[in-house]
Structure formats: C-alpha cells, structure tokens
Amino acid sequence: MSADELIRKSAAELAGLLAAKEVSSVEVTQAHLDRMAAVDGAVHAFLHVNTEEALAAAADVDARRAAGEELAELAGVPIAVKDIIVTKGQVTTAGSKILENWVPPYDATLVTKLRAAGLPILGKTNLDEFAMGSSTEHSAYGVTRNPWDLDRIPGGSGGGSAAAVAAFEAPLAIGTDTGGSIRQPAAVTGTVGTKPTYGGVSRYGLIALASSLDQAGPVSRTVLDSAMLHEVIGGHDPLDSTSLQDPATGYVAAARSRDLKGVRVGIVKELGGEGYQEGVRRSFEESVALLQQAGAEVVEVSCPSFEYALAAYYLILPAEASSNLAKFDGMRFGLRVEPTDGPVTAERVMAATRGAGFGDEVKRRIILGTYALSAGYYDAYYGSAQKVRTLIQRDFAAAFAQADVLVSPTAPTTAFRFGEKLDDPMAMYLNDVATIPANLAGVPGLSLPSGLSDDGLPAGFQILAPAHEDARLYRVGGVLERLLTEKWGGPILAQAPELEVAAR
Numbered sequence: 001m002s003a004d005e006l007i008r009k010s011a012a013e014l015a016g017l018l019a020a021k022e023v024s025s026v027e028v029t030q031a032h033l034d035r036m037a038a039v040d041g042a043v044h045a046f047l048h049v050n051t052e053e054a055l056a057a058a059a060d061v062d063a064r065r066a067a068g069e070e071l072a073e074l075a076g077v078p079i080a081v082k083d084i085i086v087t088k089g090q091v092t093t094a095g096s097k098i099l100e101n102w103v104p105p106y107d108a109t110l111v112t113k114l115r116a117a118g119l120p121i122l123g124k125t126n127l128d129e130f131a132m133g134s135s136t137e138h139s140a141y142g143v144t145r146n147p148w149d150l151d152r153i154p155g156g157s158g159g160g161s162a163a164a165v166a167a168f169e170a171p172l173a174i175g176t177d178t179g180g181s182i183r184q185p186a187a188v189t190g191t192v193g194t195k196p197t198y199g200g201v202s203r204y205g206l207i208a209l210a211s212s213l214d215q216a217g218p219v220s221r222t223v224l225d226s227a228m229l230h231e232v233i234g235g236h237d238p239l240d241s242t243s244l245q246d247p248a249t250g251y252v253a254a255a256r257s258r259d260l261k262g263v264r265v266g267i268v269k270e271l272g273g274e275g276y277q278e279g280v281r282r283s284f285e286e287s288v289a290l291l292q293q294a295g296a297e298v299v300e301v302s303c304p305s306f307e308y309a310l311a312a313y314y315l316i317l318p319a320e321a322s323s324n325l326a327k328f329d330g331m332r333f334g335l336r337v338e339p340t341d342g343p344v345t346a347e348r349v350m351a352a353t354r355g356a357g358f359g360d361e362v363k364r365r366i367i368l369g370t371y372a373l374s375a376g377y378y379d380a381y382y383g384s385a386q387k388v389r390t391l392i393q394r395d396f397a398a399a400f401a402q403a404d405v406l407v408s409p410t411a412p413t414t415a416f417r418f419g420e421k422l423d424d425p426m427a428m429y430l431n432d433v434a435t436i437p438a439n440l441a442g443v444p445g446l447s448l449p450s451g452l453s454d455d456g457l458p459a460g461f462q463i464l465a466p467a468h469e470d471a472r473l474y475r476v477g478g479v480l481e482r483l484l485t486e487k488w489g490g491p492i493l494a495q496a497p498e499l500e501v502a503a504r
Contacts, residue, residue, distance in 0.1 A: 003031035007168040011225040018076040025058035025076030036169045045164035049123040057120040075118030080170040083124035086205045095129040095139040098335045098357030108205020110233040125160030131209045134431040138361045152415040155185025161219045162189040173219040180435025183447035187410035187460020190449040190493045198442035199244040202237035210320035213439045223477040227251035254471040255478040261295035266403025270306040271434045277413040279453025284409045287450040290483040303395035313436045315385035318369030393441045400466045410447040410460030446473040449492040
C-alpha cells in the first residue's frame, strides 16, 4: 500500500490494517512524517516535530505485536497533540514566547494514556497563544493555514490540530476546548471534533487558561475515530480534582448505531438566524432533514439566556486567565527579561518579562479579567456573569427535558480570510457564539462536517448532549455522518482541493 493511500485512511481503518499485520506502525508513522515534510511548510500545523521518538514508539508497537502481545485497538496509529498539553522531554510552549523552548518534566495524564495505548506522538500543534483566539492568528510562532484555502484561517484556538488532520498530516489529534476551540476549528476545516463533558477527560497537565471551562478532547476525520480516541483518553484521574468517575466506555458502540428511532432532536432557536451565513444555514437544515429520515423526532427548543452567553464568557474566561497566567513572571520557569535601565527588582523583572513574553490578545484579556475581579467591580461583572452561567445551565436542563440532544450550526460562517477580523476583537469573539454555552454549562458537544457552503468551504453541524451522556453525541453523529457520506458520494473532506505546497 502506498504512503499516499495510508495517510488517507481513517484511524479505524489503520487500526484494522495494523492488527492484521498488513502494514507496520513504522510504515504508517513514516508516511505521516513524510506528508508533514511535504506540506507543513505551507500549512504550519506543527510547532515541533517528534520524528525520532515517534518512530521509536512505532517500532516498539511493531515488536510487541510481533511477539503476540495483546495491544490497545489504536496501538500504532500516530497522533498529534496541541502544544498547550505538557509532554515530558518535548518542548511545550502554549504558542507563547514566554514559554519558548520550555521542556516539561512530566506528561499530562492524557499523554500518559496515549503512550500506554501505543499511539506514536508525531509532534505538537500550533495554537492561539494560551488558547486565546478563534483563528490561530495569535500564535507567537506564526499562523496556521486552512488546508481548504491557504489564505483562510483554520479556526482557533486549536487550528493546528484541526489543520493537521485535514491536511492528512495526522489521522488523529488532541485539542482543547474552552469556548469552542475543538469544535469551531473542526467546522471550518471539515473535520470532527468533540468536547467531552467537563471532567470527562483529565485536565492534569493542561496549561490552564480558564480552569472551569477548559476541556481536552479528540480531533479526527470520522465520528468513529473520535469515539475510539475518546475511550483511550477518558476516565477518572485522581490527579485532577475535577475529574469525573464516569467510565469512558460505550462511545464506539454508539458511533456504530444504524438509526435514530425514538431519539428527540431539539433545534435551539437562539443558535441560528441573523448573522449566520446562508450556506451554513442551508447545510444545517439539510442535515436536520436527514436526521428525520433516520427516525429522529425534531422539535424546536428555546434557551433565552444563551443571548447573554458570549458576554458572560468574556468576563469569566479573562478573570480566570488573569489568575492562571500570574505564574508566568520570569522568576520560576520560562522566559526571563531583565530591565535594561534602573534597578533589577522582582517587580521590574516581572513587568519586563510579561511585556516581552505575552502577545496583545493575552494582555487584553489579562487586563479585562483583572479589572473584572478588582474591588468594587467583582459583583457587577464577574459575579453577574456567574449568575448568567447558572441561567444558561437551567436553560440546558429545560431543553434536555424536551429533547435527547440539541443541534445547531457549529459556527455562524465558514473560514474567513487572514486579517479580516484581527483588528476587531468583538467580531472575532462572535465566531464562538454557538459553542460557548456548552462550556459554561459543562455539557458535551461534537461538531462534524455537514456539507459545503456557497463558497465551497465546509460548514459544521453541532450536537450537544446532557452532562455524562457523551455517547449520545456519537450515536447521532455516526448516523448523520453515514447519511451525509452517501449524499456526497464520499467523505466531505474528499471534496477539498489538493494542497498548494509552494513555500510561503
């Protein structure tokens, strides 16, 4: 089998070939490393490539398989990891100059699980600095480009992970989702992304942005692949005080469901209409019709507090970020910048380090969050935002009393051009309007490609489920994906143009 054929296989297909010993993990891993060498100069999905360790891990899997050892189902399938997740012995920067060349002394729990399951780690993917952004234009190390159109954004903050999967540089990736940073990049790159229930995947070893919102999850090209990866990385972790006791099982079986008889699907009235691109709306409506054909009952639900979700989120997140990022002070690890004039005091070193190490978007949110938490403003801003969060959670509870899952477009538009919204933070923030409510409530969400909009770019279909009911995402998503594949005569990602790999 040629290298080009291997990189276009799904993770489940690669797992089958590996288990049958038709290919080796070294072959599969090398094929993806070669693809990265060929196209990543144009895409820039990766910040760090882990060639030697990835091939060594692949060779170890091959040796264990040859010896007859029983292996995990995804053993030997390579994976990319977002560079906000710590990896022992590998540089982890969070896309920031303040952590340039920092090598963690330990692995995140989910990385430990990936290694134990035998998935070779190809490298670390690009992101908006400290996951603050919706376009991966805020990385200190350059932008990542959308494989569908290299002049357009791949979403954010996890644009690197989504672009790596969409460009066939990796069959699987790990992202993190604080307000849509797995699902929105998935939508604009034609990939699948899942935000698990808050606490369903350990947060130990994630460089924290907003601790009550951050959640790691799978990025893939199929719903089944995401379900398989979710079962690897999910489950309880005693190192994470927010970790759930839920077992990470049943997702793969759910993804293989054949129909939706008896499933109630709720269309969220507030997540559509004005501000949503016409082609995105049409693609969403066509997908809802397919769900009905599969036996689902479709109802409309109202979540009136969602109107305030964006405002609440952009008070809660900066407040938590201003606290979490206080540790980056030039004193303990990471970048240290000393003032060039005057005395070298702790305060002046901190100021110089943070001034040089943080980008504009990070500074903007730290200032906003510190202000919202300051004396005299805490109740008016942060306290009020938390009250809105409670109202959103109540809206979800009421909606899930009427429907098993809720659905909406994942993002209001397809991928926009670089620079189009960079000078307008509010316009950029509006990209997350449909994804943010799930993070505020802690419920799981999944985005899968629903088709192409009028501009020939992919649109995303979002499915939301109650907390602890992640399997519902995979059941509905798996059925819809099969119907869409039949409609399009193949995976939607197969409609993407061939990459232009000229140097940029």
